Structures are given as C-alpha cells and as structure tokens.
Amino acid sequence: MRLQYIGTGAAEGFPGMFCRCKACERARKTGGHNLKTRSCAIVNDKILIDLSPDLYAQSLSLGLELGKVRDLVVTHTHKDHLDSFSLELRAKEGAVKQNYEEERENQLSVYGSSFVQAIIQKALNEEPGAKASRIRYLPVEAGKWFQVGESSFCPLKANHKKNELCYIYAVTDGVSNLLYANDTGTLSEETLKMIESLGLVFHAVSMDCARGILQGDGHMGIRENLELKKRLEQMKCTGMETRYYLNHLSHMSGIIHDDLQTIMGDHGFTVAYDGMIVNI
Numbered sequence: 339m340r341l342q343y344i345g346t347g348a349a350e351g352f353p354g355m356f357c358r359c360k361a362c363e364r365a366r367k368t369g370g371h372n373l374k375t376r377s378c379a380i381v382n383d384k385i386l387i388d389l390s391p392d393l394y395a396q397s398l399s400l401g402l403e404l405g406k407v408r409d410l411v412v413t414h415t416h417k418d419h420l421d422s423f424s425l426e427l428r429a430k431e432g433a434v435k436q437n438y439e440e441e442r443e444n445q446l447s448v449y450g451s452s453f454v455q456a457i458i459q460k461a462l463n464e465e466p467g468a469k470a471s472r473i474r475y476l477p478v479e480a481g482k483w484f485q486v487g488e489s490s491f492c493p494l495k496a497n498h499k500k501n502e503l504c505y506i507y508a509v510t511d512g513v514s515n516l517l518y519a520n521d522t523g524t525l526s527e528e529t530l531k532m533i534e535s536l537g538l539v540f541h542a543v544s545m546d547c548a549r550g551i552l553q554g555d556g557h558m559g560i561r562e563n564l565e566l567k568k569r570l571e572q573m574k575c576t577g578m579e580t581r582y583y584l585n586h587l588s589h590m591s592g593i594i595h596d597d598l599q600t601i602m603g604d605h606g607f608t609v610a611y612d613g614m615i616v617n618i
C-alpha cells in the first residue's frame with residue numbers, strides 16, 4: 339500500500355493563515371517541512387482520505403491527478419477535512435468532462451457518516467448546475483468493513499467532536515495494514531477493544547498530534563501518542579516492523595515540525611510532512 343500525506347497541518351495551516359505567534363514566525367522563517375497545509379491523504383494514488391480546502395493547490399504542487407480519483411473516504415465534516423466548494427465543482431455540469439467515459443462513470447463515491455451526507459446535500463443544493471448523480475454517498479458504520487478497489491476500510495469511532503460521529507480508519511489490502519487516526523483525542527475503551535478485535539498487526543500507524551507538548555483534548559499530543567503506541571503494542575496490534583507517524587500539527591502547540599521530530603524521533607515516531615510518501 340502506498341500512502342501519501344497531501345497536507346499535514348491543522349485547520350489554520352502551519353503557519354496559521356493570519357497568525358504571528360512565535361511558532362508561526364519560526365515556521366515561516368525555517369520553511370521546508372515546517373510549512374504545512376491542511377490535512378488530507380491519498381491511498382495508492384486514487385483513494386482520497388478527506389478533502390482539504392487546500393486540495394487544488396496541493397494537487398498542483400504534488401502532481402496529483404485528481405481527475406482519476408473516484409473515491410473519497412471522510413473522517414468528519416470539519417471544514418479543514420471536507421471542503422464543500424470542491425464538492426460543488428465535482429458535481430457541476432460542464433466542470434468535469436471525461437469524454438472518453440460514460441456519464442454514469444463520471445462519479446465520485448463518498449464514504450462517511452450521515453453528517454457527511456448532509457454536507458454533500460448542501461453542496462448539491464447550493465450549486466444550481468450540480469448533477470446529483472455525480473456524487474454517490476455511501477454510509478459507513480463503526481466496525482463494519484467496506485471495500486474500495488483493492489483496499490478495505492474499517493471506520494472506528496474517534497474522540498473528536500461532541501455533536502458528530504467522527505471516524506478514524508483501519509485500512510488493509512490483505513498484505514499491509516494501516517491505522518489512520520486523525521482527528522482524534524485519546525481513543526475510548528470501546529474503540530480500542532474494536533481495534534483489538536480486528537486481529538490486524540498494523541505496519542503503519544498515523545496519529546493526530548495537534549496538541550504537541552500540551553495536554554490532549556479532542557486531539558492527541560505527545561503524551562497521548564506515547565500512550566496509544568504502548569496500548570497498541572500491549573494489544574499486539576503492532577510489532578517490530580510497525581512504523582509510527584505524527585500528523586495534523588497545529589501552531590497552537592507552540593512547537594514546529596523540527597521540534598516535534600527532535601522530541602519524538604527517539605520514541606520511534608516520524609513526523610509526516612506535506613507530500614511525504616510512505617510505502618507500507
């Protein structure tokens with residue numbers, strides 16, 4: 339499985355769009371991996387996990403062929419993860435021409451909770467030229483695997499937003515296994531038990547680290563990351579070959595990418611950066 343991190347920053351981006359805090363000024367000055375656009379990722383160059391408001395610019399800088407993407411798996415509906423304007427464009431008559439194909443194939447399948455369905459409906463309602471047939475909504479449920487091409491996804495309840503069912507995902511192609519865990523704070527016992535019951539050993543675990551050195555809340559910080567790593571090891575869901583990644587960094591943590599890599603490198607974590615490709 340090939341996972342590419344498209345964006346690795348939290349909602350404001352890093353540096354924050356309008357922010358002049360110390361962390362943002364340092365990120366601007368240092369550049370490189372310290373600059374982070376809003377989070378989303380792509381599996382095997384064709385299955386998107388989330389649709390960030392930066393996706394158009396990200397696709398140009400990373401050379402992503404979004405016209406070939408037919409599937410979008412959504413974690414939750416915060417605007418940094420599901421950009422409804424992009425959905426409007428995907429559905430708009432004349433905006434997406436794929437003349438070599440039947441119109442019925444000119445469709446994006448979107449997987450997520452009923453909250454995701456509501457955002458799709460809103461996008462279709464707001465764009466007068468939208469063709470509803472171009473976006474197919476597929477409901478997903480915690481613990482129930484669904485197939486997308488050669489990959490299977492299992493939604494697991496995140497601990498993120500009080501008024502919405504948010505998901506993280508286990509992903510497998512039968513050979514390699516990934517746990518993609520953002521946005522979320524410390525996982526509930528129910529979710530941990532569900533992860534254990536999957537019977538998978540993850541080759542890669544990607545964790546939310548928006549809180550950095552601060553106490554976790556609806557996002558994890560390094561304390562929660564270390565606890566989750568330990569718990570996964572205890573449950574034998576990870577092994578010697580498991581690689582750990584940190585994602586969704588926020589300027590509010592007060593530390594930049596380079597700082598986090600220095601702190602967490604010794605604990606076996608790699609801080610993900612925009613465009614980073616992980617062969618799992």
Ligand SMILES: [Zn+2]
Binds near residue numbers: 348377521586
């Ligand atoms: Zn987010």
Ligand SMILES: [Zn+2]
Binds near residue numbers: 353357358359
């Ligand atoms: Zn800032």
Ligand SMILES: [Zn+2]
Binds near residue numbers: 414416498
């Ligand atoms: Zn969020």
